[in-house]
Amino acid sequence: MSTQSARICDDDRLTRAIRVYEQLSPTTLDALESLFAPDAHFIDPFNDVIGRATIRKIFEHMYATLDQPRFDVLEGAIxxxxxxxxxxxxxxxRGQTHRIHGMSRLVFDDQGRITLHHDHWDPARQLYEGVPVLGALMRMIRRRLSATGS
Structure with missing residues (x-):
């Protein structure tokens, strides 16, 4: 269902990436090997690494620290x-269900492998605001910086 948006783009590189991400699990991490170029660069709010082995470690860490993580790709374009x-x-x-909404920029090489994966999402709003004391501080800062005060 969610790969249907990417099929509109009719691009095998993007369709393959979506399939790998949506089917990713601790037992399918080997699929990252063919998805990324050997010297691929991966950036998200917590990581900035180069190389397939370190990129795999990010996903291994995700599966070790979160319960039942899964990606749903909503839209894709290339x-x-x-x-x-x-x-x-x-x-x-910690017994609660969470959702992080984000977007990724993927740059592909001539062989269809990802050379850059850059995630964009807001950890302050989507994670930190749920922490009792830190959350109150983050919400106060956001309100003060907001043009509407909300």
Whole structure:
């Protein structure tokens, strides 16, 4: 269902990436080997690493620290070597269900492998605001910086 948006783009590189991410589990992490170029660069709010082995460690860490994490790709687009994915990461932590909404920029090489995966999402709003004391502080800062005060 969610790969249907990417099929509109009719691009095998993006469709393959979506399939790997949506089917990713601790037992399918080997699929990352063919998805990423050997010297691929991966950036998210917590990591900035180069190389397939370190990228795999990020996903191993995710499966070790979160309960039942899974990606749902909502939309995909590609132009030239640049692909874009709009996604949700669903997981459980400390008995609560969470959803992180984000987007990724993917840059593909001539062999269809990802050379850059850059995630964009807001950890302050989507994670930190749920922490009791820190959350109150983050919400107060956001209200003060907001043009509407909300």
């Amino acid at each position: 132009q030239g070597c640049n692909g874009f994915l709009l996604w949700d990461l669903h997981f459980r932590s």
